[in-house]
Amino acid sequence: MTLPAFSRPTPSDMRRSMGRFTTGVAVVSAEDSDGEPCGMTISSLTSVSLDPAIILVSLTHGSRTTEAVEAGGRFAVSILSSRQEAVARRFATRGGARFEGLPCDRTACGLPVVADALAHLECTVHSAHDIGDHRVFYGDVSELRWRDGTGLVFYSGRFGDFRDFGHDEVPWLF
Template structure:
């Protein structure tokens, strides 16, 4: 018996995740970003994280060519930002506040936390590539609530 794509999505949708926007610079030095809830911590020593990138995504070329990237962990009130970076907009950064972190990486304004990563490794994984990053620097807000994704939609952390 094999699980089909619909059933697989339904099963995985029962796992609540945080929501991130992964940012980097493309080959032309322009900002690139995508929404990802496939983010996970991998190792404490060295500090490693992973993000899975769809090979058909417009961000795929930028993230696989980049030597570094930033994982921006979104606040509960940043659903619109998540939707913007999930859409196929040509300029996802238009009207979006961002700045360069102390290490030069792109950081979205007002996020709950950000992790600045140097690409460590990549692994082929079906229709995705798993990108492993070594965390070099990060910051987090003193207070805040994460944006969650559950059962195919955004969820209020207070509902759990």
Template sequence: MTEQQDTDIPDDIAVPDDVALAEAVVAPGEFRAAMARFPSGVVVVTTRCQDGIPRGFTASSFCSVSLEPPMVLVCLANSADSAWSFARCDRFAVSVLTPVHQPLALRFATKGTDKFAAGGMRLGPGGLPTVERALSELDCEAYARHPAGDHTVLIGRVTGVRLGEGSPMVYYDRDFRTLA
């Protein structure tokens, strides 16, 4: 008897073909409501354009990808003001937010605003803007970009970490929350 690999699909599991997958339709509002029931942390992701202008956005779609080497991913809407900059940057920083950062998270989530004008930011060791008093900060080298519907998955290799103190801000049911 041969040992079955973890990647093998057992015979008793039906795998839909490509046609069945293509026909599955979920209304955007229904999908959005389902995803609102999944709590996630909140981050601000920043970079600098080639001309030195800082750019950034708020994200709740952020997670670790690999331990060796250390890698993370974040998803950015293709319609975001900063999408062009992140499509071309070679470095970016991720700041994990605490509840006191809610106004900053809203500012970085709003299109058409000067996200860096109202303060709350500082320069990290590599010269990228990061959030003051963040729960953690990650310096990243852009590793890969993958198109995914109306978003781009940006994968970064972590080159530096700084830890802060506090509790995380959580995004759940379309609102910012704290852990109790």
């Protein structure tokens, strides 16, 4: 199928184009000023530096989670497994206490994380920048843990899972 002509980016064109970039899915979480856990689903998770360990997340302005990360200077990330699509949907739906009734753990410094995720990272904010309609937070990773499993993926507005072809070698673990 051929590509259409180039056009100037509208927000919905940006969603559709960037939706062609398959990503993993994570929940970024924090505690708000009342000590209540909050969080939101994200795909804008990037490993920026291995040593020192630094990641980035890009969070929309006006979100309760964005405000909590800004105010508390800390955040946690739960990388979701393919069995956690319902969690991804819950944390992307407006309103409600998203952690209520959900199995959750705490990081060493007490941040809430989603239980049974594939990996948990606890971060202190290294720096942050407003870029367009989002605020980008760089996080110094203070603690992490991971397990094997199948990752939840997002492509073109749909959830799916990563198909592991079971090669013995892992050549791209750079």
